Amino acid sequence: MYAIKVENLVKKFGNFRAVNGISFKVKKGEIFAFLGPNGAGKTTTVHILTTLLKPTEGKAEVAGLDVVREAKEVRKKIGIVFQDPSIDRDLTAYENMLIHGGVYGLSGAKLREKIEGLLKFVELWDFKDKLVKHFSGGMQRRLEIARSLLHEPEVLFLDEPTLGLDPQTRDHVWSYIETMREEHDMTIFLTTHYMEEAEKLADKIAIIDHGKIIAEGSCEKLKRMVGNDVIYIKVENCAECFKGEFIRSCKVLQDGRIRIAVENTAEALPKIFELAKENGVKIIEATYHQPTLNDVFLHLTGREIRDEGGEFFRKAIARARMRR
Amino acid sequence: MRAFAVMVYRQLKRFSRARSRVAGMIINPLIWMIFFGVGWSGVFKDAKIFGGIDYLTYLAPGIFAMTVFNQSFISGVSVIWDREFGFLKEVLVAPASRKETIAGRIIGDSVVATVQGLVILLLTLLLTELRVAGILPALGVGLLLAVAFSSFGVSLATKIQSMEGFQMIMAVLMLPIIFLSGAIYPVSTMPWWMRLLAYINPLTYAVDGARNMLTGVEGIFPLSTDLAVLGFLALAFLGIAMFAFERSTIE
Ligand SMILES: Nc1ncnc2c1ncn2[C@@H]1O[C@H](COP(=O)(O)OP(=O)(O)OP(=O)(O)O)[C@@H](O)[C@H]1O
Ligand SMILES: [Mg+2]
Numbered sequence: 001m002y003a004i005k006v007e008n009l010v011k012k013f014g015n016f017r018a019v020n021g022i023s024f025k026v027k028k029g030e031i032f033a034f035l036g037p038n039g040a041g042k043t044t045t046v047h048i049l050t051t052l053l054k055p056t057e058g059k060a061e062v063a064g065l066d067v068v069r070e071a072k073e074v075r076k077k078i079g080i081v082f083q084d085p086s087i088d089r090d091l092t093a094y095e096n097m098l099i100h101g102g103v104y105g106l107s108g109a110k111l112r113e114k115i116e117g118l119l120k121f122v123e124l125w126d127f128k129d130k131l132v133k134h135f136s137g138g139m140q141r142r143l144e145i146a147r148s149l150l151h152e153p154e155v156l157f158l159d160e161p162t163l164g165l166d167p168q169t170r171d172h173v174w175s176y177i178e179t180m181r182e183e184h185d186m187t188i189f190l191t192t193h194y195m196e197e198a199e200k201l202a203d204k205i206a207i208i209d210h211g212k213i214i215a216e217g218s219c220e221k222l223k224r225m226v227g228n229d230v231i232y233i234k235v236e237n238c239a240e241c242f243k244g245e246f247i248r249s250c251k252v253l254q255d256g257r258i259r260i261a262v263e264n265t266a267e268a269l270p271k272i273f274e275l276a277k278e279n280g281v282k283i284i285e286a287t288y289h290q291p292t293l294n295d296v297f298l299h300l301t302g303r304e305i306r307d308e309g310g311e312f313f314r315k316a317i318a319r320a321r322m323r324r
Numbered sequence: 325m326r327a328f329a330v331m332v333y334r335q336l337k338r339f340s341r342a343r344s345r346v347a348g349m350i351i352n353p354l355i356w357m358i359f360f361g362v363g364w365s366g367v368f369k370d371a372k373i374f375g376g377i378d379y380l381t382y383l384a385p386g387i388f389a390m391t392v393f394n395q396s397f398i399s400g401v402s403v404i405w406d407r408e409f410g411f412l413k414e415v416l417v418a419p420a421s422r423k424e425t426i427a428g429r430i431i432g433d434s435v436v437a438t439v440q441g442l443v444i445l446l447l448t449l450l451l452t453e454l455r456v457a458g459i460l461p462a463l464g465v466g467l468l469l470a471v472a473f474s475s476f477g478v479s480l481a482t483k484i485q486s487m488e489g490f491q492m493i494m495a496v497l498m499l500p501i502i503f504l505s506g507a508i509y510p511v512s513t514m515p516w517w518m519r520l521l522a523y524i525n526p527l528t529y530a531v532d533g534a535r536n537m538l539t540g541v542e543g544i545f546p547l548s549t550d551l552a553v554l555g556f557l558a559l560a561f562l563g564i565a566m567f568a569f570e571r572s573t574i575e
Binding site: 013073095099131 | 342
């Protein structure tokens with residue numbers, strides 16, 4: 001059973017195709033990442049899947065329900081953390097949770113229990129009575145994550161959950177996401193333009209650019225598109241090529257290093273050391289290069305996925321100013 | 325009903341938190357009362373056009389209605405702020421009835437606007453000879469007025485796409501609605517075309533009703549007409565806002 005099923009989805013703004021005919025499926029319990037640069041159409045897709053925008057063409061199902069015809073039913077099954085902050089800055093963390101619970105029809109002791117559990121989960125219980133406007137960006141994000149879990153959604157959408165956060169907070173958020181999946185068997189659809197994020201969290205990644213999915217698959221599968229892992233070895237005395245069924249190709253370089261292309265570095269490296277030992281060769285240096293998702297994107301588009309965190313901050317600051 | 329109650333709670337809570345902002349909103353009408361009102365009351369010392377009361381007392385119900393109007397209209401239109409900053413999305417993805425949610429917000433905002441009107445009334449009590457017994461009924465008028473304009477603001481906000489549009493609306497609508505309501509000078513002495521506009525201005529009926537209740541001066545319309553018009557408009561605008569919001573998107 002699929003948690004999300006999308007067929008030929010198109011979204012036009014005027015004549016501009018923000019989403020240009022995408023199709024994909026997400027299995028139940030999977031973490032699926034949409035990886036793409038600014039303006040790729042990630043948020044637009046999330047908005048269609050969460051019933052906020054109507055698709056121009058195509059079909060989308062979430063939790064087995066049509067996002068246009070059965071929008072109201074879909075809304076009961078989903079939770080979302082928006083790209084832009086959407087919490088009440090003039091209220092406390094606890095009040096934000098209380099109001100969200102109320103809007104989802106929760107109340108009483110059960111609601112209070114859930115709020116306590118979740119605020120503890122994201123380590124904000126000690127700050128529950130603090131106004132959100134005094135929270136750091138990371139704390140606000142964590143509160144939004146806690147809030148999105150309050151009504152126990154089947155499918156959770158996270159639109160750039162760690163955008164603009166410092167590395168430490170990002171690690172925190174990642175660990176929350178992993179815990180959520182493990183403990184609640186939730187399907188998570190996440191968008192990001194951080195490769196490490198997609199790589200670390202996602203079972204499956206779709207790379208999106210200019211409204212189109214240009215590649216899709218597990219992280220390993222995507223990386224294989226650009227080639228193999230490469231291991232460089234330096235040995236004492238005479239360099240000679242290794243032989244083994246796991247070795248794709250092997251070459252002795254001019255500088256004396258041996259270049260070995262393998263399927264998977266993690267598995268191949270110990271085997272190489274074993275082979276070396278058997279043959280009485282002493283390895284004095286080993287380095288390797290694994291293709292990254294950036295290599296994949298570069299290979300497919302000729303461009304790099306740029307990290308535009310700086311721009312996000314400028315936007316956020318401009319917004320904060322307008323608020324006053 | 326849960327979503328409705330929660331939204332009322334939200335608006336009241338936000339109001340109770342934003343004390344400095346509230347103070348800022350009360351200062352403006354007070355400046356009108358003190359500088360504009362006191363200044364002109366010298367000029368109008370012997371004038372008969374205010375129904376036998378001094379100008380400051382005549383002005384006070386107008387400033388009360390103006391305050392309620394300002395607050396409720398701005399809070400209604402500020403739903404577009406919510407769109408910009410996400411809370412609207414948060415409501416739109418929820419399974420709760422959108423009609424109920426927005427109605428809760430409008431009622432919450434209206435109570436807040438009326439409370440601000442009350443603060444103004446209590447402060448002007450020091451300067452004027454308002455009838456204390458008229459305060460409670462005047463608050464009823466204020467609440468109807470607030471529901472009408474907060475709803476009107478929400479309906480507008482669902483149609484406006486940008487912050488520039490928001491500023492335009494504010495500049496084009498706010499002052500004329502106040503000037504054409506009889507809040508600061510009588511409708512009866514206006515030229516015919518202005519009077520016509522005043523008659524289709526909802527604020528006119530609130531000023532007229534509140535003035536009658538607070539000063540005992542006979543209004544342009546009978547009190548029952550004022551109340552009927554305001555009640556009808558409040559309900560009609562609330563209904564329109566609920567439908568407009570139901571169909572609003574984030575595009
Ligand atoms: N309401 C709208 N009206 C017109 N154009 C829009 C609208 N929303 C988005 N777009 C355009 O559609 C394109 C895709 O936008 P979208 O927000 O989906 O990108 P994204 O992948 O989420 O990018 P980012 O990393 O910046 O969040 C952009 O070029 C954007 O300018
Ligand atoms: Mg986006």
